[in-house]
């Protein structure tokens with residue numbers, strides 16, 4: 001047992017807000033990077049691109065949404081404006097936008113088409129709006145640029161229905177006048193809270209935390225309770241990609257940021273906040289479409305591996321699929337997404353815990369082990385306070401081949417578990433350890449070699465305060 005710190009009691013007071021919980025429950029959602037870069041073959045535009053080059057001739061947002069749904073993604077974030085400043089919607093505040101492009105004869109609105117397609121397809125929609133704008137003359141001029149930025153933010157927050165996330169990039173460089181802008185983050189946040197109270201503000205924002213790399217790398221122990229101030233927007237800007245050097249996919253989480261939330265790390269923190277991780281990475285080497293990368297689309301196996309480490313490792317997954325010059329997801333990407341979804345649906349089709357007899361070695365009399373059968377936050381399993389190590393046993397209806405176990409903490413009551421093990425009963429009656437780990441959080445998925453068994457045990461070996469589980473699945 002670890003020594004009990006005074007701080008542990010404070011830690012559990014940190015839990016998700018409804019908007020954070022909503023994003024965490026989405027688990028996996030997509031990014032679409034699309035702008036003039038798609039037509040110039042660049043990753044960062046310089047803001048001088050003529051509007052006329054933006055010319056997707058066969059844009060079909062329903063095709064994007066169908067492909068995302070096949071993969072199991074629950075939402076889509078569109079780069080409405082990237083660093084080049086080109087707006088995918090007809091903004092009243094700039095000429096550098098779709099209205100001066102050949103797209104739909106200058107009458108088009110990509111944000112409208114994509115948000116409509118998402119709504120029609122039943123997935124959520126969110127916006128990426130780059131604060132760094134290399135086109136606007138106002139950039140670097142303080143309030144004048146903030147006014148411009150807030151006007152655009154208002155357009156996006158009022159004209160396209162409900163948004164699940166407003167995503168602010170950390171990258172912040174020079175403007176056309178050579179000046180850097182000091183962003184008025186508080187003003188931006190207040191505006192979003194007023195216009196889209198249910199939207200999470202991600203990355204350079206208070207709700208969703210950047211995982212610290214763009215390669216798809218993850219932490220073994222991912223905590224959602226972090227010291228306050230760890231990643232305020234300026235700190236994010238300092239850490240994020242500072243040049244378009246094409247190397248971002250090689251940079252993994254730095255060694256100094258492997259542990260963000262262990263209790264030893266938190267001991268001297270001034271305060272704590274719920275800061276759930278989001279892992280953003282691309283299906284291709286670049287964020288934008290480049291025909292030269294058509295043969296470098298990540299394999300289904302790699303995508304699944306990333307999915308397991310993120311969605312199954314207390315981080316959400318934000319997977320980028322860049323539309324091509326036609327305005328379509330490329331056939332290869334579509335196929336990979338479909339294969340990914342098919343595999344996941346097959347793997348998690350039958351949950352043996354649904355029909356198992358579930359018991360615990362202790363409970364508090366009000367929250368029995370039975371409650372982990374339901375996959376929701378209505379009910380949960382809990383022992384008495386102070387009982388930090390417990391064991392749940394699942395007696396299956398009959399022997400089954402088991403390959404996966406899913407664990408979910410009841411995160412409305414914070415993140416508590418620090419160490420666990422999963423065991424299966426062998427025919428001779430002995431228990432074999434199948435997996436062990438540290439953090440659980442909103443979801444931990446263990447994959448192991450198939451074992452034939454009629455009983456499993458989840459042993460919670462240590463928690464900050466007593467563990468609270470909302471769901472266990474056995475597949």
Ligand code: FUL
Nearest residue numbers: 169170171240241280287
């Ligand atoms: C980075 C940007 O510079 C990239 O172009 C991309 O948008 C990525 C998601 O964030 O900071």
